[in-house]
Amino acid sequence: MSDSDDTAAVRPLNAQVREALDRLSSSERKVGRAILANYPIAGLGTVAELADRAGVSPPTVVRFVSRLGFSGYPAFQKQLVREVHERLGSPLEQYGRDDLLPAHGDLARAGRVFAASIAATIGELPPSEFERTVGLLSDARRVRLIGGRFSRLLAEYLGAHLMLLRGDVQVIGGDEFTRLSVVEDTRRGDVIVVFDYRRYDPRVVRLAQRIAERGADLVLFTDQWLSPAAEHAATVLPANVEAPSPFDSLVGALAVVETLVAAVTDRLGEAGRQRLAAMEETRGTPG
């Protein structure tokens, strides 16, 4: 199939038309003007409509698009639609302005609460704490992660990503024996990442304390009221847990984790990328 002539034009269509104007005949130029005059809607209708708008005959329109290098009007239109799609961009652009939200309905309300929570969480995050944490996670000899009832999932999430970027990463499970043995072989230079949101898990807090006492650096993810473990932490990354429901929300916390992952990825740069590529290689197609 020779769709190459259709996709050859990667440049914006209106610019393409503008530059081609002087290569065209008088009537064809009218078509070009009509398109540029109200772009892109003029090109989204039928040939007859466009011809009418330009004050020329349908064949002239066809000659026009073929002069631009397209195989026919449908090809031209397809390109135009693709371009429109890109210009409208992702839904993100539309919701960037908060006054666009319809504002009625429980869902919309929930959306606003979440968005505000995120903004508050990231906005309040001390850049210095964040940078120090990035450094710790990137350079530590060994990283181990632990969490509570629900926040354990965040630990696994962060752990999974870190494993992609560096070695010696371990997510600590829930059983007592594992936890105790972890304390024993903790040394200076280790980093322990603790997730502890209210109601703060006493076991997690105690574990954090012991590990900190043995000289490891403690990175603490917690809520805006700070877990008791903050006392022993090297860096603290608080997140807003307010939610449009009786339960606490981990959305803000997840946002912090993902931002951190992005920063660590950036920091480890080439090394991380190589490691990642190697792992993809090894894995091949999953069995």
Added chain:
Amino acid sequence: MSDSDDTAAVRPLNAQVREALDRLSSSERKVGRAILANYPIAGLGTVAELADRAGVSPPTVVRFVSRLGFSGYPAFQKQLVREVHERLGSPLEQYGRDDLLPAHGDLARAGRVFAASIAATIGELPPSEFERTVGLLSDARRVRLIGGRFSRLLAEYLGAHLMLLRGDVQVIGGDEFTRLSVVEDTRRGDVIVVFDYRRYDPRVVRLAQRIAERGADLVLFTDQWLSPAAEHAATVLPANVEAPSPFDSLVGALAVVETLVAAVTDRLGEAGRQRLAAMEETRGTPG
């Protein structure tokens, strides 16, 4: 002259589609989702293309637009084009808000992206799909959950909350044997919750298909481009996965999950509260 039925709809078409979803039949709903999934480009092509994208036949597409009150597909498309033109119209749209927030820096930028992502995700969520999902999760005889590499954590998170609110909830692990046996004992009235974000896990998709064929209702959490499993789903809950990093983000997805948990909690009301209290009782203070 009754061209009023074409111009009657002054409301945004995507909102119109979203609210009409529950008035539609199952296949027609697929068409609606296909349009919402990448709006508005999906509606700018031919009937055949849209039908193909939605996995239905052309007549279903025609029935869909006529159900929305249009005299035919051309009328529908014309309305869509007008809307596109208006949205592209104001250049404000494009450059509006980039520099408004004074605090620039990576963290602030990340915060804005996340907040916008959340707003887009929740805002685009069709209320009817949401409500149906709440109903399914509340009333199903049995609920089972499954996820991919990372999204498995979301499955566990939702599962953990559901277990607090109702019985017969099971999170399916990763090993092949468990998965196969799960397919076998699936019956009508079961609900399977699938998390599948790009790159879509073929094993998860296949499993979803088999389970749907056995008569279970499939609830699908996916990204804005829809996993292939959407074809067999009873309800689809898309989330925006765009992130300020090369990785995809699960923040939007988590927000959807938490919103859903809140709604189910609300729905199960007294029954759920009693169950919750009983469990607290049984557990006592953790040893």
Added chain:
DNA sequence: CATCCGCTGTAACGTATGTTTCACCACGAG
């Protein structure tokens, strides 16, 4: 278990659409 109703895809249909052909016209050169 039989019956009905609604949903859905296959296939046939008519039409609107893009395209091609061709005659006409304007303009410039000889």
Added chain:
DNA sequence: CTCGTGGTGAAACATACGTTACAGCGGATG
């Protein structure tokens, strides 16, 4: 003034598109 050339639109054409009719299927209902 005549001839030639490039540009243009009217009309004929073929295709692809949206639409309609119909039959098969599955799920509800008695």
